[in-house]
Amino acid sequence: LVRPGSTDEVAAVVRACGAAGVPVVPQGGNTGLVGGSVPASGGAGFSGAFPVVVSMTRMTAMEPVDVLAGQVTVQAGVRLVDLQRHARDAGWEYGVDLAARDSATVGGTIATNAGGIHVVLRGMTRAQVMGIEAVLPDGSVISHLAGLPKDNTGFDLAGLLCGSEGTLGVITAARLRLWPVLPATTVALVGVASLDAAIAVMQDHRGGRAPLVAAEVFDDQCLELAVSVSGTGWPLRHRYPWLVLLEVADGGDGSGLVLDGLDDVVIGLDRTDRERLWAYRERLSEGFATSGVVHRFDVSIPHQAMEGCVAQIRTVLGSVGSVTRVGVFGHIADTNLHVLVVGPDADDMSVDRMVLEVVAQYGGSISAEHGIGRAKADALQLSRSAAEIAAMRAIKDAWDPQGLMNPGVIFA
Amino acid sequence: LVRPGSTDEVAAVVRACGAAGVPVVPQGGNTGLVGGSVPASGGAGFSGAFPVVVSMTRMTAMEPVDVLAGQVTVQAGVRLVDLQRHARDAGWEYGVDLAARDSATVGGTIATNAGGIHVVLRGMTRAQVMGIEAVLPDGSVISHLAGLPKDNTGFDLAGLLCGSEGTLGVITAARLRLWPVLPATTVALVGVASLDAAIAVMQDHRGGRAPLVAAEVFDDQCLELAVSVSGTGWPLRHRYPWLVLLEVADGGDGSGLVLDGLDDVVIGLDRTDRERLWAYRERLSEGFATSGVVHRFDVSIPHQAMEGCVAQIRTVLGSVGSVTRVGVFGHIADTNLHVLVVGPDADDMSVDRMVLEVVAQYGGSISAEHGIGRAKADALQLSRSAAEIAAMRAIKDAWDPQGLMNPGVIFA
Numbered sequence: 020l021v022r023p024g025s026t027d028e029v030a031a032v033v034r035a036c037g038a039a040g041v042p043v044v045p046q047g048g049n050t051g052l053v054g055g056s057v058p059a060s061g062g063a064g065f066s067g068a069f070p071v072v073v074s075m076t077r078m079t080a081m082e083p084v085d086v087l088a089g090q091v092t093v094q095a096g097v098r099l100v101d102l103q104r105h106a107r108d109a110g111w112e113y114g115v116d117l118a119a120r121d122s123a124t125v126g127g128t129i130a131t132n133a134g135g136i137h138v139v140l141r142g143m144t145r146a147q148v149m150g151i152e153a154v155l156p157d158g159s160v161i162s163h164l165a166g167l168p169k170d171n172t173g174f175d176l177a178g179l180l181c182g183s184e185g186t187l188g189v190i191t192a193a194r195l196r197l198w199p200v201l202p203a204t205t206v207a208l209v210g211v212a213s214l215d216a217a218i219a220v221m222q223d224h225r226g227g228r229a230p231l232v233a234a235e236v237f238d239d240q241c242l243e244l245a246v247s248v249s250g251t252g253w254p255l256r257h258r259y260p261w262l263v264l265l266e267v268a269d270g271g272d273g274s275g276l277v278l279d280g281l282d283d284v285v286i287g288l289d290r291t292d293r294e295r296l297w298a299y300r301e302r303l304s305e306g307f308a309t310s311g312v313v314h315r316f317d318v319s320i321p322h323q324a325m326e327g328c329v330a331q332i333r334t335v336l337g338s339v340g341s342v343t344r345v346g347v348f349g350h351i352a353d354t355n356l357h358v359l360v361v362g363p364d365a366d367d368m369s370v371d372r373m374v375l376e377v378v379a380q381y382g383g384s385i386s387a388e389h390g391i392g393r394a395k396a397d398a399l400q401l402s403r404s405a406a407e408i409a410a411m412r413a414i415k416d417a418w419d420p421q422g423l424m425n426p427g428v429i430f431a
Numbered sequence: 432l433v434r435p436g437s438t439d440e441v442a443a444v445v446r447a448c449g450a451a452g453v454p455v456v457p458q459g460g461n462t463g464l465v466g467g468s469v470p471a472s473g474g475a476g477f478s479g480a481f482p483v484v485v486s487m488t489r490m491t492a493m494e495p496v497d498v499l500a501g502q503v504t505v506q507a508g509v510r511l512v513d514l515q516r517h518a519r520d521a522g523w524e525y526g527v528d529l530a531a532r533d534s535a536t537v538g539g540t541i542a543t544n545a546g547g548i549h550v551v552l553r554g555m556t557r558a559q560v561m562g563i564e565a566v567l568p569d570g571s572v573i574s575h576l577a578g579l580p581k582d583n584t585g586f587d588l589a590g591l592l593c594g595s596e597g598t599l600g601v602i603t604a605a606r607l608r609l610w611p612v613l614p615a616t617t618v619a620l621v622g623v624a625s626l627d628a629a630i631a632v633m634q635d636h637r638g639g640r641a642p643l644v645a646a647e648v649f650d651d652q653c654l655e656l657a658v659s660v661s662g663t664g665w666p667l668r669h670r671y672p673w674l675v676l677l678e679v680a681d682g683g684d685g686s687g688l689v690l691d692g693l694d695d696v697v698i699g700l701d702r703t704d705r706e707r708l709w710a711y712r713e714r715l716s717e718g719f720a721t722s723g724v725v726h727r728f729d730v731s732i733p734h735q736a737m738e739g740c741v742a743q744i745r746t747v748l749g750s751v752g753s754v755t756r757v758g759v760f761g762h763i764a765d766t767n768l769h770v771l772v773v774g775p776d777a778d779d780m781s782v783d784r785m786v787l788e789v790v791a792q793y794g795g796s797i798s799a800e801h802g803i804g805r806a807k808a809d810a811l812q813l814s815r816s817a818a819e820i821a822a823m824r825a826i827k828d829a830w831d832p833q834g835l836m837n838p839g840v841i842f843a
Contacts, residue, residue: 087630087734088766089637134581143581145590146558159818167731169546169555169767169799171594172814173841174823178557178590182583199638218499225501226611319579322499354500355581387581402584406571410830411586417829418822429585 020072026152026160026191032073033189033424034158042070042423043156045185047127048098050119052315053392055131055184055428070426073189075126084109084197090149090166092194095126102195111197114141118301126190132182134388136233139225139352141198143388144181150194151177155187156419166194179414184390185425187418203271204232206287206296207278210259214326214351217263220281221351224265229275233266235300237348241359244306244346245299254299255283263351264300266293303348307359310344316358316374320383328381329356335373336360342370355387375401396431432484438564438572438603444485445601445836446570454482454835455568457597459539460510462531464727465804467543467596467840482838485601487538496521496609502561502578504606507538514607523609526553530713538602544594546800548645551637551764553610555800556593562606563589567599568831578606591826596802597837599830615683616644618699618708619690622671626738626763629675632693633763636677641687645678647712649760653771656718656758657711666711667695675763676712678705715760719771722756728770728786732795740793741768747785748772754782767799787813808843 023029036043046056058070078096084106085091091111093102099113099120106113115128117135127133129151133144141147149166161176180187211217214236221234237245242262246253255262269275271288278284287293307313320328329347336342342362349356363370375385379401385391391399399408412430416422435441448455458468470482490508496518497503503523505514511525511532518525527540529547539545541563545556553559561578573588592599623629626648633646649657654674658665667674681687683700690696699705719725732740741759748754754774761768775782787797791813797803803811811820824842828834 087634132583132587134583138581142558145587146554155818155822159821161816161819161822163815163819165733165794165796167733167796167799168765169550169731169762170796170814171544171546171798171800171802172796172811173594173803173820174599174826175544175557175587175590175594176819176822178587182585182587187586222499319581321577321579350581353580382577384577384579384582384584386583387579388583390583391585399584402582403575404573406567407573407575407588408585409571410567410573410588413829414586414826417825 020074022074022077024077026154029073029154029189029191030158030160032071033154033156036071036423037158037421040421040423041068042426044070044072044425045130045189046072046074047095047124048119048122050123051127051131051392052317052389053394055390055392056127057393059393059427075124078191081105084111088166089197090194091197092164092192093125094192095124095190097125099123099125099128106197110200112200113195114147114198115144125193129181129190129193130183130185131390134353134355136235136350138350139234140230140232145178147196148177148181148193149196151180151190152192153180153188153190156424164192164194184392184428186415186428188424201230201232201268204266204268204293205271205273205275206293207265207276208254208285208296208299209263209265209278209281210255210257210283211261211263212259214261214329217261217351218322218325220263223277224267225352227275227277229267229269231265231352232268233264234350234352235264235348236351237262237300237303238346240344241303241346241348242299244310245303248302248306248309249298254285254296257283264296303346307346307361311361312365314360314363314370316371317387317389318356318358318378318383318385319354319387320356320378320381322354324381324383325354328377328383332358332374332377335377336370339363339370372398391429393427396427396429399429399431432486434486434489436489438566441485441566441601441603442570442572444483445566445568448483448835449570449833452833452835453480454838456482456484456837457542457601458484458486459507459536460531460534462535463539463543463804464729464801465806467802467804468539469805471805471839487536490603493517496523500578501609502606503609504576504604505537506604507536507602509537511535511537511540518609522612524612525607526559526610527556537605541593541602541605542595542597543802546765546767548647548762550762551646552642552644557590559608560589560593560605561608563592563602564604565592565600565602568836576604576606596804596840598827598840600836613642613644613680616678616680616705617683617685617687618705619677619688620666620697620708620711621675621677621690621693622667622669622695623673623675624671626673626741629673629763630734630737632675635689636679637764639687639689641679641681643677643764644680645676646762646764647676647760648763649674649712649715650758652756653715653718653758653760654711656722657715660714660718660721661710666697666708669695676708715758719758719773723773724777726772726775726782728783729799729801730768730770730790730795730797731766731799732768732790732793734766736793736795737766740789740795744770744786744789747789748782751775751782784810803841805839808839808841811841811843
């Protein structure tokens, strides 16, 4: 493990590893869920030598916010929570937020094109990256941090590195877009009978009176477990197959909500009530963790196929004897669902494969926001054609002919 | 010249050209300003054989708008104006608009990552591309058109092809993001004393009460020529070094304007007045064309350097005896200025080089929205480091080892 303190030191490490034929595994906060920053000896991609982990956690410098541009340049090791605070202190907001904010680094979130709860409003991490600095596998440093909103000078290297999961280089710094602070928000929890109804409720709020900040969905099973770990009462009068949690930036007076015809709704106008409603969404994962080993999936499913696909996933999982519990939640505006499965052993990947195959049949993506990493490398062909994978590999091989930069990740 | 009618036909042409060692030049509406779709025999990149132009103008199919996703899939040969109309007929808007809308094709605007007047609100073309279909230099077809908002399955091939100016393949279709139709707009024309003041007026409207749809700037010289060709009167009471044209989606009642302290302002509330004000911006280019051969520049300059950089450009051009007229206009929110120079012969590229070198000195980009094409290929190193160009070239060489796909473009 090396912990470089500068871009030059990162470059020196990458060059030294190249000369010695030793693999390099870039690592940020190590909060990824697909093993993309986990060193492995042996196995796919490793040719014997144990890799050097390049931890970026010492590179935590942040420039002052550029208020004219609405941008900021930070080093890759900055934690997401510190970037968020830095932006807020200057009267701006960073566009990405996710549960691992206290540990995840900017570099890691860029390398994985992290999503999170504000994608509906701000887009993925790639949409925030206005410039990048990185050490490529040959040890060369590319630095393009001016952050010009229009800059058509050749290929989009920043966009390519974003989402490459450390296979094309070590990201050392980035120029990031910031956003004006939004008005206060209102939160609503709504019970609905189907995923299609959940999608319709979300659609009523998109492009509407007030910016839609978040649109989360979770099923009755998730709510039951969240209620159980929170020790609170049931939030609605009745039980519903699906719950939708909406947050709109309407000044906090509820004027941004469009809830005609929905009679079982809880609205949170002040901070306490907003946080109370969010807690159901945020604690459901903890609820599942109390009931055993959890297999977690992160998939995208087109809206029009979502209802049928989820039904089929449940049918398939229902046929597996070891499965004791299934929960579905996600970011409904982004077509991104997470499936939680309790029962099968941690090492039993057969349910994982079954779920991903159903998703692919319905035209979905096997990775929405977590990436491919090592965990899904052998399933990449479910979402990408041979021609696409060959085109990706050609880039990887051209930049990293020795195959030393995060081997085993993305490409099996 | 071939005019394929399907993706398979494009692939067959690319494979045949590869087998024969003949260069391929993809062409859309041929409205680019840097020669990126212009075939050239001989010169940089051509090894003797005259290229085959692959015109995409027969591939004009459009799927119905997917109202659930807010997306549409269209073939590359669709003209921008037809896509805009198609979206509007379904109650949506496409995010990109530019003067060449009647001829420019979707494929061409993607290949060049076109900008235009709505970048402040919607981003560049790359931000609209949710999926892509393309024929790569080896004749393979990649097709990823599901348009899932979250889809972290390997490298961002769509983003890479967008802006590659036909050097990495022929774009045949795209899945494009659409936007909800905005409220009616108000237009204001404001006279200001400096570029810094123009930036401040723009900033007052960004992230404000109403979405800022456009923020254009032009100098007194541009206004004079626009007034001259329009045959209208001077729009303001006085003359100013700079004019700012703002358009805000405030419902058309002017409530979105923040013009405290500015006393010489014309506001257009109804359609006629809005178009009358826009005409000054839209006809300035025509005004310049009446005064001789025009050298046109498309550059980005960081906001904080803009005032100084433009002054330096004017100083440098003032020292060139043949220069008779200089005008500056552009998209002020996007740091994107266009410089118009009249006087030097069309073939005299010395002023072009002088301007681009000044821009690079001030940390700007030599191409904001037009691309590199053939015209700026030998100036790419003013905006990109050797390491960056090497990284780009490695991708180009990996995908196109014969160097037959739009040779001479981007890379000199």
